[in-house]
Amino acid sequence: MKGLKATLILILTAAMILMGSGLSMAAKPILIGGSLPLTGKFAETAKWIARGYRYWAEEINKKGGLLGRPVKFIIYDDESNATKAVTYAEKAITVDKVDLLFGGYPGTAARAVMPVAEKYKMVYVSMGGHMKSFSQGYTYSFGGPPLMGEWWYLGFMDWMKTIPKKDRPKRAAVFTMNNPIGASLLDSMKTLEKDLGIKIVINEKYNLPLPDATPLIMKAKQMKCDILFSNGFFADGVMTMRAAKALNYNPKAIVQGVGSVIPAWTKELGKDGDYVFSGTALHNKLKFPGNKKLNEVVKKRWGLPAYPVYFGFGYCWMQTLQQGVEGAKSLDQTKIRDWLKSHEVHTIAGNFRFDKRGLPKPYNYLTQVIDGRVELIWPLSVRTHDPVYPKPHWK
Amino acid sequence: MARRGRFRPRRVPSRTGDRNVTGILVLQSVISGLMIGAIYGLLGVGFSLVWGAMKVINIAHAAFAVLGAYLAYFLLKAFGVDPVLGFFVILPFLFFGGMVVYRFLIFPVMRARDIVVSSMVLTFGCAIVIENFISLIGSPDPRVFTTRYTGRAFFLGPFAFQWPQTVGALMALAGMAVLYVFLKKTHTGKALRASWQQPEAARLYGINLRRISMIAFGLAVASAGLGGIAMGFVYSFDPHTHNLWLIYIFLVVILGGVGNVLGTALAGLLIGLLNGLSLAFFPYQWVNVITFGMLILILLVRPAGLFRSEV
Amino acid sequence: MLRVSDLTVFHGHLMALQGLSLYLEEGEMVTVIGSNGAGKSTLLNTLSGLVSPRSGSIRFEEREVAGMSPEEICGLGIVQVPEGRKLFAGMTVLENLEMGAYLPGARRRFRREVERVFEKFPRLKDRRHQVAGTLSGGEQQMLAIARAMVALPRILMLDEPSLGLSPLMAEEIYGVIRDLNRDGMTILLVSQEVHVALAMASRGYVLENGRIVREGEGKALLRDPGIRSAYLGI
Numbered sequence: 001m002k003g004l005k006a007t008l009i010l011i012l013t014a015a016m017i018l019m020g021s022g023l024s025m026a027a028k029p030i031l032i033g034g035s036l037p038l039t040g041k042f043a044e045t046a047k048w049i050a051r052g053y054r055y056w057a058e059e060i061n062k063k064g065g066l067l068g069r070p071v072k073f074i075i076y077d078d079e080s081n082a083t084k085a086v087t088y089a090e091k092a093i094t095v096d097k098v099d100l101l102f103g104g105y106p107g108t109a110a111r112a113v114m115p116v117a118e119k120y121k122m123v124y125v126s127m128g129g130h131m132k133s134f135s136q137g138y139t140y141s142f143g144g145p146p147l148m149g150e151w152w153y154l155g156f157m158d159w160m161k162t163i164p165k166k167d168r169p170k171r172a173a174v175f176t177m178n179n180p181i182g183a184s185l186l187d188s189m190k191t192l193e194k195d196l197g198i199k200i201v202i203n204e205k206y207n208l209p210l211p212d213a214t215p216l217i218m219k220a221k222q223m224k225c226d227i228l229f230s231n232g233f234f235a236d237g238v239m240t241m242r243a244a245k246a247l248n249y250n251p252k253a254i255v256q257g258v259g260s261v262i263p264a265w266t267k268e269l270g271k272d273g274d275y276v277f278s279g280t281a282l283h284n285k286l287k288f289p290g291n292k293k294l295n296e297v298v299k300k301r302w303g304l305p306a307y308p309v310y311f312g313f314g315y316c317w318m319q320t321l322q323q324g325v326e327g328a329k330s331l332d333q334t335k336i337r338d339w340l341k342s343h344e345v346h347t348i349a350g351n352f353r354f355d356k357r358g359l360p361k362p363y364n365y366l367t368q369v370i371d372g373r374v375e376l377i378w379p380l381s382v383r384t385h386d387p388v389y390p391k392p393h394w395k
Numbered sequence: 396m397a398r399r400g401r402f403r404p405r406r407v408p409s410r411t412g413d414r415n416v417t418g419i420l421v422l423q424s425v426i427s428g429l430m431i432g433a434i435y436g437l438l439g440v441g442f443s444l445v446w447g448a449m450k451v452i453n454i455a456h457a458a459f460a461v462l463g464a465y466l467a468y469f470l471l472k473a474f475g476v477d478p479v480l481g482f483f484v485i486l487p488f489l490f491f492g493g494m495v496v497y498r499f500l501i502f503p504v505m506r507a508r509d510i511v512v513s514s515m516v517l518t519f520g521c522a523i524v525i526e527n528f529i530s531l532i533g534s535p536d537p538r539v540f541t542t543r544y545t546g547r548a549f550f551l552g553p554f555a556f557q558w559p560q561t562v563g564a565l566m567a568l569a570g571m572a573v574l575y576v577f578l579k580k581t582h583t584g585k586a587l588r589a590s591w592q593q594p595e596a597a598r599l600y601g602i603n604l605r606r607i608s609m610i611a612f613g614l615a616v617a618s619a620g621l622g623g624i625a626m627g628f629v630y631s632f633d634p635h636t637h638n639l640w641l642i643y644i645f646l647v648v649i650l651g652g653v654g655n656v657l658g659t660a661l662a663g664l665l666i667g668l669l670n671g672l673s674l675a676f677f678p679y680q681w682v683n684v685i686t687f688g689m690l691i692l693i694l695l696v697r698p699a700g701l702f703r704s705e706v
Numbered sequence: 707m708l709r710v711s712d713l714t715v716f717h718g719h720l721m722a723l724q725g726l727s728l729y730l731e732e733g734e735m736v737t738v739i740g741s742n743g744a745g746k747s748t749l750l751n752t753l754s755g756l757v758s759p760r761s762g763s764i765r766f767e768e769r770e771v772a773g774m775s776p777e778e779i780c781g782l783g784i785v786q787v788p789e790g791r792k793l794f795a796g797m798t799v800l801e802n803l804e805m806g807a808y809l810p811g812a813r814r815r816f817r818r819e820v821e822r823v824f825e826k827f828p829r830l831k832d833r834r835h836q837v838a839g840t841l842s843g844g845e846q847q848m849l850a851i852a853r854a855m856v857a858l859p860r861i862l863m864l865d866e867p868s869l870g871l872s873p874l875m876a877e878e879i880y881g882v883i884r885d886l887n888r889d890g891m892t893i894l895l896v897s898q899e900v901h902v903a904l905a906m907a908s909r910g911y912v913l914e915n916g917r918i919v920r921e922g923e924g925k926a927l928l929r930d931p932g933i934r935s936a937y938l939g940i
Binding site: 207209211212214218219222235243247262264268270272394 | 419420424426428530535536538555557629630670
Binding site: 582585586588589592593595596597598599600601602603 | 754756775776777780781785786788792793794795796797801802804805806807808809812813853854857
């Protein structure tokens, strides 16, 4: 069934390429290939990445193309399977002979494709697979920007430093889901005690799916923890928030790992989802050029108030790759790589300089949900709203 | 229930002695585990029913559960119908929908040489169709029930019971009780058990296997819907959630004995208990090791499941 | 009462019954004997409607039964006690009986019928809440017969009722069958125990490879030298 789907997508893609090449015989298009999980459990997110890619292509083709040539995507469906992502990356490089690679999703797929890109000396701009994937000595891979669990709470930490010590929370309850993402979130709060003087009183992990958050919240309340880190996903985050309300647990701050930045959080939780802090590497409220236009496009085409974060990521990775190609004035992968390593790129997520590993300087934006909207709190330069701290008590 | 549920949570007696904290927490975790376990149990019982009655492994069982949760969510959002009442609204749709699915999808493959495999392929397809159908009419975003008693709890001694979880668990227990009484006490329920124990003899005495299987499938789908709504009180759900739920259904059914309703219900509680205890008691890494270790041991020692495999 | 003519049944490509004809009068006990694989069980299953005949007719009191569903046939009163008993092993004695009286007609008269059956098999009454799988072999066979009795049979067909029973127990079961016949029940008995069956029955048919090769009065067949050498080893 899935095989059939993949075949159909291939045929359609092929048909589109043929039609496209017929229309613009003048310049041979630049082929950009790779795979995304268009079906399977990551399909929803990947769909938005693909839309971001396609919108970028549309925009650049309207302006006369990349290096004067139109761009075309060959997007295979890896069915949310990292092994297939590798196969399709090889196929794109060796069979389709693509000119450029695009970044895959999620981190596991990106991490698996990075060595392939290195082997064939192809520049690979993606989210990467957390810090480990960038410490393997790959030279052609860039996190432009990356999604780094290890940096996740940088924005929060930096902001908390601006709070007078006496007003800071003293005792932290940390509940972390038992998976690699949870582990990297934990990594990002290593300096909580040293830098901020917040003592981690409870540090527990749980398996997904979390059966019930009541015992966790009960423990946090009994241990008098005045800050709660819920290092989990949407589902367990919702459970934690609701248990905190039910037990009338009122810490000074609640920090949610992943999930509070997506629209469902405010839509489904309503007021109960307010005042939760989280991090993000990209946000549609950022002031960097391009964000406003993307929001308008998404509003017009899909009726959403602003672009979903993965639409932005897709677009942003292409911005980085585009600047590398234009900077190098060539499709020579090594030249693109060397240009990217020596120049600053300007994207909707911010301005980045890449180090030897292909990573920008560690950064992360602090967000807080205020009145049902995700606001940017830190760094000060991107702030859209003053933080609400300490968190008001449950009503 | 909702109206009386407007309790102001009383102050939790806060004791600083670490032992008390731990003791209460362990019991609190047991409570939490049993509540979710009851829901796993109900989902497993419905799955078992279909397996027992027609030797069909219904991969779509959890997808029907998610469908039930979505229908209840829709009723809640659009008309403010509480999901408990919502279940009774959607019950006939699920029941007759299940019968239609059986009659036009499952029954035609019942004559295939290998029912187990062909039904797995077929119901896998069903699951994908349901998943895509939900994504299509709703959006694929995660959903949660927000009722008047969401975010409220009542206390029994030092133990907290969140209303939504409690309602979900009670629904699951009621569902299991209804299925049990149906199988044990009603004429049709007995005929169902008879036809899965001795299909040929059942036919000899006038039991129409097609009709009885159709009813069983309808009931299973309805119970899946109930289980899905109960799950919805505890978890958020999205069109893909059924994959996760299915793993637990398998676990519960294998542990409880395929086709064994009472055993499956008990296995659900047991798995919930283990999960609950994992929060408070033993190191988190052990939970899956223990659960699956237990599973392997049981399959080696008692391949028919932990409990006597009688219906 | 029952008239089977020219019945042909296939199992896939194999011919299981070939132009078979037999008849059964009200109140008679008729036996069909034959070795393993001769087609005896196929015959009963065809009469019960579990297997559809390729051709031929089965008339029950002027009504054509061939092609009817097992449900309809059972409702008409052609009831089988299957080979190997096929009890609902996980259900109690009483529940097994309830399932025998599954159809509406039988269900309405269940209370009365079950009392009669319990009179005949007092041991089943004592164990009515016991799970059928835990009964002894003889009790299980009694239950199988009792289950068919509450279905209100007009013709009772028994397939190897003594299979797997001790000689003593088998004798008891045959006694029960004789009693039933004496009380007026029409019986079609299929058995490998040729001697007992022929001695009991008023008439007998000999089935070989799906065909009737001989028929006649039970006692006459018992004296037949061919049958004596082929089935009785004398």
